[in-house]
Amino acid sequence: MKIQILGTGCATCEELDQLVVQAARDLKIGNPVEKVTDVAEIASFGVLSLPSLAIDGEVVLSGVVPTYEKIKELLISALIKEEADADQGGCSSCFG
Template sequence: MKNIKVLGSGCRNCEVTANVIAQAAKEAGVEIQLEKITDMAEILGYGVMSTPGVVLDGKVVHAGGIPGPDQVRTWVRD
């Protein structure tokens, strides 16, 4: 199971990012643990200065905007 965290204040882009990830995982038949992190100190701890950010299994893989569907599919499959 992949552990994915969406980092952000809870803005619309953060919600869309979380939904895109959940949908991609569902379509791929991959089980994930999806967590939304809104604590700014924790977000900055990952070095993310522009949200939404995405952390996959402890590693920042995206920051600053909604990731594209192809990019998300790659994350959940690999």
């Protein structure tokens, strides 16, 4: 899972970063949280408000700092989706 905080480093962006890092740690997600501060890269996500949170390249929230519980919900949903996608993959040797 790729977790990205999109922001310019303002206090609100840092607050979101701290909450996401804590939630990821509490959920035992070993992946580091990446800070995206380059304006051109942020623009490539199509966001209009900062800070934003992207999981696996998809913006899941923008322009707000949600509660810790909401962030955990977003991460858990991404974990469930990731697990379901892995289950669909199957064994490549089964296809000849």
